[in-house]
Amino acid sequence: MKKVLIIDDEKDFCFFVKKGLEKVGKFSVAVCSNAKESFKEITRFQPDLILLDILMPEINGSQLAIELKKNKETQNIPFIFVTALISYDEIEKAGLNPHDHKILTKPVRLSELVTVINSAIS
Amino acid sequence: MPVKILIIDDEKDHAFLTKTILEQVDNNYQADFVSDSREGLKKAIEERPHVILCDYRMPDLTGLDVLRELRKAEIDIPFIVVTASGSEKVAVDFMKEGAYDYVVKDVAYGETLQAVIEKSLDKYRMKKDKERLETEVSEAYSKLKETQKELIQSEKLAALGTFSSGIAHEVKNPLAVILGGIEFLELTLSNASGDTKMAMTKIKEATLRADSIIQGLLKFAKPSEAEFTLLKPEDIINETLALMKYRCPLKNIEIKTEFDQDIGINADKNQIQQVLFNILMNAVESMPQGGTITITTGTWINDQNTGQSSCFIKIKDTGQGISQDMLPKLFEPFFTTKRDKKGTGLGLSIAKTILDNHNGNLLIESKISKGTEVRIILPLTRKNKE
Numbered sequence: 001m002k003k004v005l006i007i008d009d010e011k012d013f014c015f016f017v018k019k020g021l022e023k024v025g026k027f028s029v030a031v032c033s034n035a036k037e038s039f040k041e042i043t044r045f046q047p048d049l050i051l052l053d054i055l056m057p058e059i060n061g062s063q064l065a066i067e068l069k070k071n072k073e074t075q076n077i078p079f080i081f082v083t084a085l086i087s088y089d090e091i092e093k094a095g096l097n098p099h100d101h102k103i104l105t106k107p108v109r110l111s112e113l114v115t116v117i118n119s120a121i122s
Numbered sequence: 123m124p125v126k127i128l129i130i131d132d133e134k135d136h137a138f139l140t141k142t143i144l145e146q147v148d149n150n151y152q153a154d155f156v157s158d159s160r161e162g163l164k165k166a167i168e169e170r171p172h173v174i175l176c177d178y179r180m181p182d183l184t185g186l187d188v189l190r191e192l193r194k195a196e197i198d199i200p201f202i203v204v205t206a207s208g209s210e211k212v213a214v215d216f217m218k219e220g221a222y223d224y225v226v227k228d229v230a231y232g233e234t235l236q237a238v239i240e241k242s243l244d245k246y247r248m249k250k251d252k253e254r255l256e257t258e259v260s261e262a263y264s265k266l267k268e269t270q271k272e273l274i275q276s277e278k279l280a281a282l283g284t285f286s287s288g289i290a291h292e293v294k295n296p297l298a299v300i301l302g303g304i305e306f307l308e309l310t311l312s313n314a315s316g317d318t319k320m321a322m323t324k325i326k327e328a329t330l331r332a333d334s335i336i337q338g339l340l341k342f343a344k345p346s347e348a349e350f351t352l353l354k355p356e357d358i359i360n361e362t363l364a365l366m367k368y369r370c371p372l373k374n375i376e377i378k379t380e381f382d383q384d385i386g387i388n389a390d391k392n393q394i395q396q397v398l399f400n401i402l403m404n405a406v407e408s409m410p411q412g413g414t415i416t417i418t419t420g421t422w423i424n425d426q427n428t429g430q431s432s433c434f435i436k437i438k439d440t441g442q443g444i445s446q447d448m449l450p451k452l453f454e455p456f457f458t459t460k461r462d463k464k465g466t467g468l469g470l471s472i473a474k475t476i477l478d479n480h481n482g483n484l485l486i487e488s489k490i491s492k493g494t495e496v497r498i499i500l501p502l503t504r505k506n507k508e
């Protein structure tokens with residue numbers, strides 16, 4: 001079973017997405033609502049893919065993505081941004097080149113999420 | 123410049139005398155006389171003298187009739203009535219009807235004449251100056267109002283831009299929770315009753331609609347910086363049509379295109395695609411029973427002197443049309459007649475904002491139950507003939 005880790009500070013969103021992905025996508029899903037603990041969680045859970053929010057308190061998603069890329073253990077884990085930011089300049093302001101990444105905007109349909117995850121890990 | 127004076131007087135001798143006096147007192151005066159009042163009126167209308175000296179008692183048209191006819195024709199020429207001495211009451215009647223002044227046929231006639239004429243000419247000039255000033259002031263005022271309105275609008279938009287990207291983020295997060303929650307319920311309540319399922323569908327639709335309002339609002343209030351490249355309109359149109367067919371099946375809708383192949387425009391591809399998409403979707407939505415959409419491109423020269431030209435993209439549908447009283451509201455954000463069908467009322471506002479940023483325009487003509495014609499106007503960059 002493929003493993004998906006959701007890193008997002010919006011706990012309710014994480015809960016529903018987890019349930020949906022488990023049921024429809026048949027993934028094994030873990031949630032991390034505190035970005036600071038995400039590395040611990042990645043090491044423990046060993047996900048095949050990470051869903052990453054961009055605007056979070058403490059550490060934002062773009063910083064986290066840079067850290068993931070730096071670290072040997074995590075650099076090959078694909079990640080998808082799932083964010084409420086919608087304009088490119090805001091995404092750039094958060095420190096990312098929007099053309100380099102897969103970015104889904106909230107609210108996102110479960111079916112779309114499943115399709116995108118499957119194509120990213122296959 | 124000579125001052126042309128028309129004398130209307132049925133007494134030829136007196137008329138001639140007046141002419142002689144006038145030409146003596148000022149060699150700038152060019153006097154002409156007519157003894158038939160009807161002919162005098164005709165001459166006044168055709169030749170527009172600077173001053174009219176008119177006798178008051180004449181057969182056929184009296185002096186007062188001549189004055190009234192001129193007023194009726196809205197011709198403002200300083201009109202001086204010549205009265206017999208002792209008939210000041212007549213003079214008053216004339217002044218009431220708009221005569222500039224009067225002069226009495228008496229011993230001092232020769233001397234007063236020039237003064238009266240000059241006074242009337244001054245009065246005329248002052249009146250014209252005042253009128254011109256008034257129109258200038260009122261034009262300046264309406265321009266000021268217009269500018270003020272634009273200023274308020276642009277300030278509002280700037281504030282709206284910052285504000286809306288802020289709230290977009292704050293609203294989209296809870297929307298994501300609601301959509302997630304509903305989809306979760308759909309999964310867990312798969313055996314629910316028809317009503318429950320319908321309720322879930324409605325909530326889901328409303329959530330997605332709220333989301334598209336937020337997105338539309340941002341596009342409208344904070345349009346992204348345009349990236350201009352040289353484009354061929356038919357390429358963008360074809361791409362947009364492909365995108366549309368992918369998004370929704372075009373049932374019973376025939377699309378005809380007629381492209382002027384040689385046009386190049388300087389525009390932002392994504393934004394123009396957005397404009398086309400919004401307009402084409404409106405056309406499709408206006409024809410639920412099917413119909414024809416005709417897309418034509420072409421050019422015209424706006425200004426013969428500079429040779430400055432425009433390109434147009436005309437999108438015509440055979441749909442239900444728009445009533446005349448709605449036409450002025452179409453570009454207002456959130457104006458929609460499709461609230462029940464998830465319309466946000468932002469489609470045309472966004473299109474208009476984008477085209478304004480391209481120095482273009484959006485024109486709409488429509489006839490109820492005949493159809494609608496939307497014209498996108500953009501500055502023409504290149505027209506190849508090879």
Ligand SMILES: Nc1ncnc2c1ncn2[C@@H]1O[C@H](COP(=O)(O)OP(=O)(O)OP(=O)(O)O)[C@@H](O)[C@H]1O
Pocket residue numbers: 338400404405408439441442443444452457458459460464465466467468469470471494
């Ligand atoms: N081609 C058309 N035929 C008939 N009515 C039209 C047409 N285009 C626009 N309208 C009218 O203008 C209104 C505003 O259009 P606009 O595209 O701005 O918003 P909308 O279509 O209602 O919503 P949205 O674009 O978000 O779906 C529509 O609701 C409709 O009444």
Ligand SMILES: [Mg+2]
Pocket residue numbers: 400403404469470
């Ligand atoms: Mg529309």
